[in-house]
Amino acid sequence: MLIYKAVTVFCMGLAIGVLYRIPRAVLPYASGNGVFAWLVVTGLSALGAKLVLATFFGSLAAALSSELLARRLKKPATIFLLPGFIPLVPGREAYATMANIVNGHYTQGVAIGVQTVLIGGAIAFGIFASTTVYRLAVNYKAGIK
Known part of the structure; x- marks a missing residue:
C-alpha cells in the first residue's frame, strides 16, 4: 500500500510540474x-x-533537497520546491474544517481549523528555516560572514 501511495504522490508531482511548466528534464x-x-x-x-x-x-x-538539487542540476530551487511541498498541504483538514462549520459542529470545526493553520505554518517555517540555514552555510563556506 505504501508503494501505491508513493507512486500516486509521484504522479501528482508530475501533474503539478506540468501545470507549472517545469522543464521535462528535471520533472522526475x-x-x-x-x-x-x-x-x-x-x-x-x-x-x-x-x-x-x-x-x-x-x-x-x-526545501533542503530542493536547494541541493538546484545546485547540482543548475536550476532554480523553486522548480523542485513546489512539487516538494504540495503533498504536505492539509487539503483534507481544510475541507473537514469547512464541513464541520457548515454542519453546525463549531467546536470540532475550530479545533481542526487550528490544526490546519498550524500545519500550514509548519510548512512555511520549514521552508524558511532550511533556506536560511542553507544560505548561511553556503556564505560561510564561500568566506562571506
Missing part, C-alpha cells in the same frame, strides 16, 4: 522531491510524531 527530480517529503511525514507519523511536527520536518527535507 521535482516529483521525487515530493515523494521524499511525503515519505518523511509518513515515516515520522508512523513513529508517533504529531502531524504538525512531522510536516515541519517534511517541509524542511523538501
Whole structure:
C-alpha cells in the first residue's frame, strides 16, 4: 500500500510540474522531491510524531533537497520546491474544517481549523528555516560572514 501511495504522490508531482511548466528534464527530480517529503511525514507519523511536527520536518527535507538539487542540476530551487511541498498541504483538514462549520459542529470545526493553520505554518517555517540555514552555510563556506 505504501508503494501505491508513493507512486500516486509521484504522479501528482508530475501533474503539478506540468501545470507549472517545469522543464521535462528535471520533472522526475521535482516529483521525487515530493515523494521524499511525503515519505518523511509518513515515516515520522508512523513513529508517533504529531502531524504538525512531522510536516515541519517534511517541509524542511523538501526545501533542503530542493536547494541541493538546484545546485547540482543548475536550476532554480523553486522548480523542485513546489512539487516538494504540495503533498504536505492539509487539503483534507481544510475541507473537514469547512464541513464541520457548515454542519453546525463549531467546536470540532475550530479545533481542526487550528490544526490546519498550524500545519500550514509548519510548512512555511520549514521552508524558511532550511533556506536560511542553507544560505548561511553556503556564505560561510564561500568566506562571506
